[in-house]
Amino acid sequence: MDTITILRIFFTVLTFVLFVIILVWAWRNRNSVQFKDAQHLPFDQD
Template structure:
C-alpha cells in the first residue's frame, strides 16, 4: 500500500461522510427540529 492508495481511501471516506451528513440534514424526520431552531433568533423572552 503506497501513498496513492491512502489518498484514494481518504477521498472515498470523505465523500461518504459528506453524503451521510447531507442525507441526515435533508431527512424528513429532522425537518421540524431544524425549522424550530431556525426560528429561535426571532422569539422574544
C-alpha cells in the same frame, strides 16, 4: 501506486461517503421539525 496515493484515495472516498450520509440525514423528514425550530432561534426574544 505508493502508500500515500492509496491513503489519499481512501480519504477522498471516505470523505465523500460521509458527506452523502450527512446530506441524507439533514434532508430526512424526521429531522425537519428540529431544523425548523432551530432556524427561528436567532429571532426568539427572551
